[in-house]
Amino acid sequence: MDKELVLVIDFGGQYNQLIARRVRECNVYCEVIPNSYSIDEIKNKNPKGIIFTGGPSSVYEENAPTISKEIFELGIPVLGICYGAQLTAHLLGGSVKKGDKREYGKTKIHYKDSMLFYGIEKENICWMSHTDAIYEIPEGFEITAYTDDCPIAAMENKEKNLYAVQFHPEVEHTNDGFKVIENFLVNICNLKGTWTTKSFIDESIEYIRKKVGDKKVLCALSGGVDSSVAAVLVHKAIGDNLTCMFVDHGLLRKNEGDEVESIFKDTFNMNLIRINAKDRFLDRLKGVVDPEQKRKIIGEEFIRVFEEESKKIGKIDYLVQGTIYPDVIESGGDKGTASVIKSHHNVGGLPEDIDFEIIEPLRKLFKDEVRKVGLELGIPKDLIFRHPFPGPGLGIRVLGEVTDEKLEILKEADYIYRQELKKAGLDKEIWQAFAVLPDVKTVGVMGDERTYSYLIGLRAISSSDGMTGDWYRIPYDVLEKISIRIVNEVPNVNRVVYDITSKPPSTIEWE
Numbered sequence: 001m002d003k004e005l006v007l008v009i010d011f012g013g014q015y016n017q018l019i020a021r022r023v024r025e026c027n028v029y030c031e032v033i034p035n036s037y038s039i040d041e042i043k044n045k046n047p048k049g050i051i052f053t054g055g056p057s058s059v060y061e062e063n064a065p066t067i068s069k070e071i072f073e074l075g076i077p078v079l080g081i082c083y084g085a086q087l088t089a090h091l092l093g094g095s096v097k098k099g100d101k102r103e104y105g106k107t108k109i110h111y112k113d114s115m116l117f118y119g120i121e122k123e124n125i126c127w128m129s130h131t132d133a134i135y136e137i138p139e140g141f142e143i144t145a146y147t148d149d150c151p152i153a154a155m156e157n158k159e160k161n162l163y164a165v166q167f168h169p170e171v172e173h174t175n176d177g178f179k180v181i182e183n184f185l186v187n188i189c190n191l192k193g194t195w196t197t198k199s200f201i202d203e204s205i206e207y208i209r210k211k212v213g214d215k216k217v218l219c220a221l222s223g224g225v226d227s228s229v230a231a232v233l234v235h236k237a238i239g240d241n242l243t244c245m246f247v248d249h250g251l252l253r254k255n256e257g258d259e260v261e262s263i264f265k266d267t268f269n270m271n272l273i274r275i276n277a278k279d280r281f282l283d284r285l286k287g288v289v290d291p292e293q294k295r296k297i298i299g300e301e302f303i304r305v306f307e308e309e310s311k312k313i314g315k316i317d318y319l320v321q322g323t324i325y326p327d328v329i330e331s332g333g334d335k336g337t338a339s340v341i342k343s344h345h346n347v348g349g350l351p352e353d354i355d356f357e358i359i360e361p362l363r364k365l366f367k368d369e370v371r372k373v374g375l376e377l378g379i380p381k382d383l384i385f386r387h388p389f390p391g392p393g394l395g396i397r398v399l400g401e402v403t404d405e406k407l408e409i410l411k412e413a414d415y416i417y418r419q420e421l422k423k424a425g426l427d428k429e430i431w432q433a434f435a436v437l438p439d440v441k442t443v444g445v446m447g448d449e450r451t452y453s454y455l456i457g458l459r460a461i462s463s464s465d466g467m468t469g470d471w472y473r474i475p476y477d478v479l480e481k482i483s484i485r486i487v488n489e490v491p492n493v494n495r496v497v498y499d500i501t502s503k504p505p506s507t508i509e510w511e
């Protein structure tokens with residue numbers, strides 16, 4: 001099938017994922033790939049358009065990320081953004097130097113006639129973030145936009161379909177920025193935008209049927225959004241050849257094991273096996289304090305449980321996981337070039353020797369896209385809009401060594417916290433909320449007596465995809481109620497703190 005694909009080539013920019021999202025919002029499928037891909041690898045993917053991202057380097061420095069000049073000769077339209085624009089100029093014989101003035105933030109811009117700026121006000125506002133600038137354009141190009149401090153804010157070679165913008169069309173602060181991207185896709189790449197939730201579902205079902213045939217498949221089911229959507233999708237494709245396995249590793253929230261089991265049995269008509277494996281997980285975590293090591297142990301133990309338990313139900317060839325795009329990106333990306341933020345248990349935390357071939361139908365989707373697929377598949381809203389819960393569970397929310405005692409404390413505190421958010425009607429507005437138990441004790445006074453007990457950290461995040469996020473402003477009176485209840489009701493806790501850092505620079509989970 002001649003699928004419409006756009007490749008976003010990563011030069012290390014902060015907004016790369018945003019570019020990908022904007023393209024997908026135009027119903028065009030796109031993937032972010034590292035700049036280390038060879039021209040042949042790129043050609044093999046048969047993209048209909050290419051976008052170069054921004055990046056922190058300067059093109060004239062030694063070892064600055066680059067790409068072969070051949071990319072401009074493939075006959076595929078290219079849009080360079082910021083660093084990507086400068087790289088286009090640099091590679092094709094223009095010049096790039098450090099600018100006299102850096103431009104940062106909202107900037108007035110003047111657009112000239114161009115297919116890229118079709119239907120957009122000429123006098124406009126864009127968002128800039130650069131120190132370097134294009135000083136001379138390459139042969140065959142013309143200047144198509146300027147600002148007070150940047151005479152070459154956009155350039156193009158119409159004949160060769162090469163376009164470059166110094167500003168960032170992908171961020172909301174650029175008025176009509178999304179329109180610039182749409183113009184590139186529609187007017188320049190001639191794309192129709194046929195990638196929809198429905199087409200994704202149809203293609204996935206076809207792919208899974210073809211791949212699996214009549215072999216047996218196991219689905220790692222957590223009861224969370226991603227694996228539930230993955231399970232329903234695979235079930236649609238292969239029916240009862242699918243068995244779902246839910247592992248209770250003892251690191252679940254209060255009552256969660258029973259809840260997942262009953263929701264799943266009541267809602268779906270699928271085979272479900274629950275495995276209680278608390279002891280083996282806690283045994284392996286004994287004495288382990290390093291977060292990455294904890295993640296890897298949990299990731300491996302999951303697989304070992306699946307291997308052992310699946311033998312009891314016959315020969316299983318495939319394992320379905322609800323891995324999504326951010327899991328892959330944060331674990332270092334598909335080619336391992338991005339930096340490893342943390343090893344998600346289901347990606348970077350996987351052992352190397354696995355008895356199954358892994359199928360991950362949602363591997364390229366962002367969370368909000370997964371939710372749309374879930375709704376289209378008819379999964380109840382309550383499940384689709386559940387807060388995400390990481391596979392390693394409380395194992396990475398009890399900071400440092402995981403013990404039974406600490407797990408019990410955290411479960412109670414987390415339960416109270418989420419209960420109060422629900423009562424205040426905030427749970428649906430917040431993207432994800434949870435408590436953590438740092439490995440710290442502090443001094444307090446209760447009933448006139450000194451205490452030396454644990455503290456609880458509270459986290460609440462607003463986000464759309466978990467890639468970035470801001471801390472949610474919970475009203476003080478709600479926080480107060482939560483704090484009083486936790487300290488009064490949870491033994492061995494004498495202090496509650498609220499996490500007021502966004503992502504970045506923090507991550508959502510503390511480990």
Ligand SMILES: Nc1ncnc2c1ncn2[C@@H]1O[C@H](COP(=O)(O)OP(=O)(O)OP(=O)(O)O)[C@@H](O)[C@H]1O
Pocket residue numbers: 219220221222223224225226227228245246247248249320321322323327346386387388389390391392
């Ligand atoms: N307790 C579990 N039992 C079986 N599989 C699990 C368990 N926890 C996680 N997994 C597997 O790991 C994958 C990744 O977990 P993750 O928490 O990111 O997704 P999810 O639980 O499906 O959705 P959500 O992000 O909404 O919690 C899951 O999709 C699932 O395949």
Ligand SMILES: O=c1[nH]c(=O)c2[nH+]cn([C@@H]3O[C@H](COP(=O)(O)O)[C@@H](O)[C@H]3O)c2[nH]1
Pocket residue numbers: 295327330341342343344345346388389390391392432466467503506507508509510
């Ligand atoms: O299944 C998962 N396995 C993991 O190992 C894992 N680590 C983080 N998360 C979840 O991913 C989102 C982003 O989290 P971070 O900002 O902490 O990386 C948040 O929603 C986190 O809860 C995980 N999910």
Ligand SMILES: NC(=O)CC[C@H](N)C(=O)O
Pocket residue numbers: 013053054055056057058081082083084129130131132133
């Ligand atoms: N945001 C960017 O892509 C910056 C590109 C380049 N490093 C500059 O400062 O101009």
Ligand SMILES: [Mg+2]
Pocket residue numbers: 222224225388389390391
């Ligand atoms: Mg989960």
